[in-house]
Amino acid sequence: MDVDGRRASASGGSCGAARLPATGGRDGRNGNISRVVADCEQRTNQFRVSLRAALDRSALNGSRREDQLNVDAERLERAMNRVREAWNREQDPPKTRHFVDEAIAAPAGH
DSSP states (O other): OOTTSSOOOOOSOOGGGOOOOSOOOSSHHHHHHHHHHHHHHHHHHHHHHHHHHHHHTSTTTTSHHHHHHHHHHHHHHHHHHHHHHHHHHHOOHHHHHHHHHHHHHGGGTO
16 A cells, blocks of 8 residues: 555565665655555555464464464554554654654564
């Protein structure tokens, strides 16, 4: 999904490269950042769904570990949603950086 809800047509994943530059501004970089944020948010949503299905078919099904993994995936998804919302609102890397840091720490429960 694009940041504003449209389907993105970017090839390949860019989520691993979600490092925001240190400077803000409304230049061409913001479009690239928008695509990275949208890609990461979409992939996080897909990951949560895939993980839940895989866990349901695994030996972990019904265990406390399964529950914790699902909670961690949901925490990551919510954190990435906050990144997307902050980016849509501000379009400013320094103002969004805090939310990116939270998303990176989310699976660890920080």
